[in-house]
Amino acid sequence: MNRSYEIMFIVRPDIEEAEIxxxxxxxxxxxxxxxxxxxxxxxxxxxxxxxxxxxxNDGFYILLIVDSPASLVHExxxxxxxxxxxxxxxxxxxxxxDKRVAKIKKHRDAHVKRSxxxxxxxxxxxxxxxxxQPEAVEPEVEATPExxxxxx
Numbered sequence: 001m002n003r004s005y006e007i008m009f010i011v012r013p014d015i016e017e018a019e020i021x022x023x024x025x026x027x028x029x030x031x032x033x034x035x036x037x038x039x040x041x042x043x044x045x046x047x048x049x050x051x052x053x054x055x056x057n058d059g060f061y062i063l064l065i066v067d068s069p070a071s072l073v074h075e076x077x078x079x080x081x082x083x084x085x086x087x088x089x090x091x092x093x094x095x096x097x098d099k100r101v102a103k104i105k106k107h108r109d110a111h112v113k114r115s116x117x118x119x120x121x122x123x124x125x126x127x128x129x130x131x132x133q134p135e136a137v138e139p140e141v142e143a144t145p146e147x148x149x150x151x152x
Contacts, residue, residue: 002067004098009080009089010059013046020060023085030076036068054087
């Protein structure tokens with residue numbers, strides 16, 4: 001059973017771009033040979049690390065989004081661990097999160113917001129041209145003083 005994973009790893013900063021491409025191709029090859037599929041490869045570039053790792057303060061970040069069986073992911077992690085060029089890596093299973101997000105989206109689409117529904121009994125105002133609307137003029141009425149109330 002193939003599941004979705006995000007594999008992010010950090011390559012040493014002293015490695016050239018051509019070697020980084022070779023590393024990415026190598027790990028992508030391991031995945032495809034093992035029965036998995038690489039959905040996306042994203043090179044995030046050189047970034048500063050939050051803390052020093054193996055005496056490096058920065059590194060090249062690479063993200064692989066793959067569909068593969070769990071046994072293949074364990075093998076990829078083992079190979080990342082023994083690779084000298086890779087200084088740090090993490091693997092995250094994302095298929096459960098994708099299912100959860102799809103369920104929430106389906107629920108939201110099924111329920112329409114009340115503010116989006118037309119209100120019963122409320123007529124929709126129709127805009128008429130200003131020239132067609134007659135202006136109502138109220139006659140001015142003089143105020144008559146009312147008698148003062150007397151208390152008994």
